Amino acid sequence: MAKCDxxxxxxxxxxxxxxxxxxxxxxxxxxxxxxxAIVDGSPKRIYACTRCLRSGKVTRAV
Incomplete structure (x- = not known):
């Protein structure tokens, strides 16, 4: 499944x-x-492309 959420x-x-x-x-x-990543205030596993990760569109959950 190669699709960015x-x-x-x-x-x-x-x-x-x-x-x-x-x-x-x-x-x-x-x-x-x-x-x-943080989705709607709670951590959730999503598929994200590296461009979205690098540009800050995704808030990582630690």
Whole structure:
């Protein structure tokens, strides 16, 4: 489950193109971590991407 509960970032699909221009499908997974965070005043385990953690959108529960 690579989806951020904060911003909704998830798996992205696109084409990988080689040097000879052969195309094949590939995926990019969001860098998601399972963390304990304060949600509605109580600690809860959520999935948050590292960008949300780094930017301060998530308040970590200690």
């Amino acid at each position: 904060i911003c909704g970032k998830q798996v992205a699909f696109s084409m990988q193109v080689s040097h000879s221009h052969r195309r094949s499908g590939r995926t990019w997974k969001a860098n998601v971590r399972r963390v304990r």
